[in-house]
Amino acid sequence: MTAEQWSNWSGYVKANPALRPIPESAEELQAIVRTAPGPVRVAGAGHSFTPLVQTTGTIVSLDRISGLKSHDTEKCQATVGAGMRLGELTRALQGVGQALANMADIDKQSIGGALGTATHGTGSTLGAYHTLVDRVALIDGRGGLQTYTRTAHEEMLQAIGVSLGAFGIFTEVVINNRPSYRMRKRRFVLPIEDMLSNFQDMMQAYRSAEFYFIPFSGHAMFLASDITDEPITARPPDDAEEGLGTLRVLRNTLKWLPWARRALIRNALRKLPREDFVEDWLEVYTSDRQTRFNEMEYHLPLEEGPKALTEIIQLTEKHFPEVYFPMEVRTVAADDVWLSPFYRRRTCSIAIHYDAQEDPSAFFKAAEPVFRRYGGRPHWGKMHSLTSVDLSRLYPRWKDAMEARHEIDPDKRFVTPYVSRLLGLE
Ligand SMILES: Cc1cc2nc3c(=O)[nH]c(=O)nc-3n(C[C@H](O)[C@H](O)[C@H](O)COP(=O)(O)OP(=O)(O)OC[C@H]3O[C@@H](n4cnc5c(N)ncnc54)[C@H](O)[C@@H]3O)c2cc1C
Structure with missing residues (x-):
């Protein structure tokens, strides 16, 4: 049995997963990660050009784990559901007097997806979206809910900051913003x-x-x-x-x-x-x-x-x-x-x-x-032909990142053949 076919924005990548659930809560998502047919991949807005989301197992959408949950005016931070689209986020932030420091070319991506591939805008002094993250809640490969903060888990945030959907499923993110401008x-x-x-x-x-x-x-x-x-x-x-x-x-x-x-x-x-x-x-x-x-x-x-x-x-x-x-x-x-x-x-x-x-x-x-x-x-989300052999040479902390990934997902619930080729997990 297969669910409805999934396709990316350009139509180049297609997938025929067994299941396409849209959970409403972190608890529901935890159960999906534990029991749904694997490999489990999370889809944002499908705006990546590489087959990161493609799986024959489960493609889960976080469209219902979305929205501005709270904001802190003093710290200029906002807590958001990771399925929230950037366009929605910008309007919500403007409503509370906050703003993103920078943006990419479009605002259709989900927050989880933008973090997943190191989505970036332009500016010599401005970092990509993942540099804005202060805290993240994620579901690990065994369905456990983990929270990592910049102050208490600096190394873990450096490991999972660009996650490719292979370091757990982000459910909630706290973003450092700046006053609206x-x-x-x-x-x-x-x-x-x-x-x-x-x-x-x-x-x-x-x-x-x-x-x-x-x-x-x-x-x-x-x-x-x-x-x-x-x-x-x-x-x-x-x-x-x-x-x-x-x-x-x-x-x-x-x-x-x-x-x-x-x-x-x-x-x-x-x-x-x-x-x-x-x-x-x-x-x-x-x-x-x-x-x-x-x-x-x-x-x-x-x-x-x-x-x-x-x-x-x-x-x-x-x-x-x-x-x-x-x-x-x-x-x-x-x-x-x-x-x-x-x-x-x-x-x-x-x-x-x-x-x-x-x-x-x-x-x-x-x-x-x-x-x-x-x-x-x-770019992790744009077409390229590199595999783990090439990529590991380009990233000095590659080995450490793979150890952190193993800690989060020891049973490889989030690993498809493509992810395996990319990260060398055969
Ligand atoms: C028209 C267009 C313009 C673009 N412009 C830019 C640009 O200006 N700058 C730039 O850098 N890129 C750009 N991109 C690329 C795009 O920003 C990235 O590919 C981005 O990852 C897409 O986000 P998405 O929500 O569609 O994620 P998807 O493509 O659906 O997923 C991307 C990755 O994130 C993972 N993921 C998604 N949600 C979560 C989550 N909650 N937890 C953990 N992992 C998750 C997925 O599993 C996957 O590995 C553009 C793409 C298009 C089509």
């Missing part, structure tokens, strides 16, 4: 050579900065935000989907005429208005991604970013004329979490995308060695 966001287009020759200065000149390289254009779109006290201003309409549509049409019609494609994209970019607006924090970081894609993202030592991107651009423009999605480049602060791709390393993240209707394997297979040559660590 407004941001001024600016956007402008510049030649990619100018962007890359001033890479570190430009990325560090703002609290959050990122850029998108537009393939076959020679140009980048730079986005930068800073906290401000200025009043809210009118926000220009989001033109990202329209822009993507134009890039796809030009790809379809001019794939074999790169000079014409380049001229037309440049012309379109020249007409793009400069953006400059002020909004509440929760309106600034994220946008709605409607065009589906698959993605590979590698996290590189900060100083290697420009060299790696230059090679990726050359590779793409020489061999993959079908690529039209902009490449996204961000920075992330170093942290101390053992399986964090940002572990003790200031990072430049480079993401490449491929239309979800088309097969991304040749492009990603060609790009991956470039990222790896520059010391890249893959």
Whole structure:
């Protein structure tokens, strides 16, 4: 007997689990972990591109273990159910005068899922979501309920901070926030050579900065935000989907005429208005991604970013004329979490995308060695081909992390063949 088929956001990963329960309480979840067909995997919003959630056993959803449970104004902390979606969380926090310090590109993920793969935004001094965690309650592999706090269990929090759903199921998380704030966001287009020759200065000149390289254009779109006290201003309409549509049409019609494609994209970019607006924090970081894609993202030592991107651009423009999605480049602060791709390393993240209707394997297979040559660590939730042999070399505390995992889940209730290949648990 199987439950309804499960699929990730891009449609690339599918699963036919025996069971898909949606428990309403930690007690119900404990019983599921003890008795449901294994392996047991927890799904957030299914926005990862890798088969982390895939299992023939049980896919459990925490959609009903959600919501803002309480908040502490003095400490600026909030206690939330781990199934809560980030979009819901931001609105709830704003309602109590609190705010997340930073956000990724979208707000559709669940909190558990965002922590599960080291989901991050951009900002040289800003860490990924898992750096915000102060306390976590989780169900271990034998159905026990454990609580770990930053003060009493610092090492355990470093071990489980990026959990891949393999270090127990998080039910409740206490997040360190900051008082609600407004941001001024600016956007402008510049030649990619100018962007890359001033890479570190430009990325560090703002609290959050990122850029998108537009393939076959020679140009980048730079986005930068800073906290401000200025009043809210009118926000220009989001033109990202329209822009993507134009890039796809030009790809379809001019794939074999790169000079014409380049001229037309440049012309379109020249007409793009400069953006400059002020909004509440929760309106600034994220946008709605409607065009589906698959993605590979590698996290590189900060100083290697420009060299790696230059090679990726050359590779793409020489061999993959079908690529039209902009490449996204961000920075992330170093942290101390053992399986964090940002572990003790200031990072430049480079993401490449491929239309979800088309097969991304040749492009990603060609790009991956470039990222790896520059010391890249893959985003846990985005496509990559690494196994435990490669990964264990990239993470100095790998062995310690695996010992902690064994302590939490000695019977491998959360281990599928994919997780086993990733973590070396055969
Ligand atoms: C359109 C789009 C935009 C994106 N933008 C960004 C971005 O800007 N930055 C970035 O870093 N990533 C980004 N991602 C990737 C995404 O943030 C991550 O893959 C994230 O893990 C997805 O969260 P989710 O809730 O969908 O989790 P899922 O994909 O459902 O699960 C991810 C992992 O978390 C585990 N997990 C889920 N809930 C729990 C829990 N309660 N306890 C323990 N483990 C749990 C799962 O078992 C799995 O291993 C994007 C993805 C898409 C599709």
